[in-house]
Amino acid sequence: MEQALAFDLLAPTELLTYFVVSQLTAHHMSGEWLKADDLAISAxxxxxxxxxNMAFLQRRRLAVRARHLAEHVERISDTAFNETTKASMLFSGLGLDFRSPALVEIYLVCMNDLLGESSTDQNPNKQERP
Known part of the structure; x- marks a missing residue:
């Protein structure tokens, strides 16, 4: 049962992580968030x-969640999400590099969100930045 759950969550969690990284990068570079429709299409x-493979509506739901999660990650993380950080999280712009601690942090937030857990519960000792 655990293996099926992990398989069913793997692609959506990785795509959501990619969306959150894209949102953080865009916000850092332009001060603007990406539109969910643009993310869903670029997916x-x-x-x-x-x-x-993933249906458009599922991609769209993940894209909508990404902005909220990106805002949350910006508030709670000690990592500065800039071009250097982004470069360490991605292979060739599209593949996720799980050797990056920043990427693992985002992945865990995304997985908790998809599992229905509050992403703020992942580290109860961590306080949100004002």
């Missing part, structure tokens, strides 16, 4: 590169 490339 086709990510899915093709990563060998996944």
């Amino acid at each position: 086709q490339s990510w899915l093709r590169v990563n060998g996944c």
